[in-house]
Amino acid sequence: MFLIYFLLYKNIILMSNSNTLLPELYSTMKRIRTFEERVSELFIKGETAGSMLHLSIGEELGATCVGRAMQEKDTFTTNHRGHGIFISKGGDPNRMMAEIAGKKDGYCKGKGGSMHIADMKLGHLGANAIVGGGIPIVIGAAMSYKYLKEERVSVAFFGDGAMQQGILYESMNMASLWKLPVVFCCINNQYGMGTKIDDAVGVKQFSKRAESFGLNTLHINDLDVENAYYKSKEIIDLARKKQPGFIEIECYRFFGHARMDKSPYRDDEEELEMRKKDPILYASSLMEKNNILDKSEIESIDRKISDEMDKAMDFAINSPINDKSEIFKDVYSEEDPAPISVDERINKILSL
């Protein structure tokens, strides 16, 4: 996957005349945003499986900097708003989009959907629709790496909402107690569904909570993705040395919770003001300002990305639907019998 990615975007990576990572980080963020925009389009076209689609537009920096700081062998879990994190970790937009459409070519054969995209081969231990549900899974992954003497780190990505879940603190304590190679990564987009962070917590300094468990902490609250990458890498590298860490990235969820949410709980002025905190605009203007890439070069990157994501949308639309028999597969291992359908059971009873 990384090879394909490199071939596709090698000119972006190579065209920068300095050793800055900014063009690469910019293109990851842009790919995330463009992907999410296409998800929205797919929904409007009526081609998605339902409307429970949680976009990470405005939140691209966190996924990008932490994803880049992780190694290929590292693993992670995400929350329900996980498209961007997976793209940053090498997720194939075609198969992701097909999963969102509930189609056969999706990562989970269309059975998981947007909230459960996963690819174990890329270290994605699962997106989760239960707030906090994926957090303790990285503890177990890290226990395994420690036992098997593999130098891998497992990262739990979650939102500010999960900061109020008890299971996070149970997990932080275990990480600290057993000195596990884990990082807890909170992408704080200011809203847990429709509830603003100020209405959900008594103390907003999340780092303090993590510090009290003895974790290394990092709080990012600016738009400089390259700097965020270097800082995140320090935390990930320390985790690899069995010093667990916590990263909070503050950002703003540009749109509603899911596709049916028109954000009636916040006013337009707030949205307009906060959407100025745009990590992608910031990165492109920084590249121009510092003569890393000029406007036309950036536009050329954008066009490529746009084409890539258009194709992903087409791929999803053209992917076949599953046969009904797919319902019964994957409940148990292949060696064991699949559940008998209700239809078969009833017909058997009625033929008595």
Add this chain to the structure above:
Amino acid sequence: MLDLNQEYFEKITYRDALRLAMHDAMKEDNKIIIMGEDVAKYGGAYGATKDLLKLFGKERIIDTPISEPAIVGAAIGAAMSGLRPIAELMYVDFFGMSMDQIGNQLAKIRYMFGGQIEAPVVLRTQGGTGRSGGAQHSQSLESWIMHIPGLFLTMPSNPNDAYHLLRHALKINNPTIFIEHKLLYNSTGSLDKNKSDDIFGKAKIKKIGSDLSIISYSRMTNFAKLAAEELLKHNINAEVIDLRTLNPLDRDTIIKSVNKTKRALVLSESYYTSSVPSEITSIIFEHCYKNLIKPVVRYTGEDTPVPVAPNLEKNYVPTVEKIVEYSKKLCLSNQ
């Protein structure tokens, strides 16, 4: 705009009927509070508490952090200390996180403490398929609750029942788990606020019939009604029963009906194994076995997690066509 003071509605949504029930109860009883994720400013994920914040203020309509076990636990404590809380868990699937508070605490408070105290919590939630919510947002977990002694359980199928069952739950001194269906919120029906016939614990015969009893609750009641209409075209007169509350359960109505029709199909959206239909089927066997012409049929969702793909999800739960098909097979025998 809904006129909250109206007494009779020819057409009201299930959502508004629930909202009205909470509104009317809160006006009568200032000990009632509502707490849950996004219940106040957002008005509830499915809009059932919309505008209540404006009417009753933030002391009584309380947005909570995303902390499911503590939401239920806090409601228990409030109920033990003089309030009458309505706690909301956004999806019945989230009961997974709160089952200690629901099953080990709420259900047992009165009994463990020798009847000294009661915890009249009403725990509202919603479940069911239909929105491609996937494995963790589409379940029907009523049997988890029905299995535990000490918890009343109700699953209304229409606006009138939703209103009166909720009003009743807010007057009694037992904890009640109130499970709505995500696809029913926009459904409509009439509501007569004054016609508060004693419906809690009483099943409703939606259609009188003689050839078979289709027993259901929540959204599947509507499927049963549609199937019964279709069956009339095939000269099969089905009786349709809406259980409305699963605890207390109106065994008498079930038993009387099946003893009359001699055939039964029990319908639900839940998993097949160890489900509410499993329990109903046992009751029918225990009490009607001498009269049964055919085995009782449990028609439910599949024994698998709920798939997200719309075509799979639709085939995962009972369909009207299949209810008709199985009913016809059940009635094939002329004995």
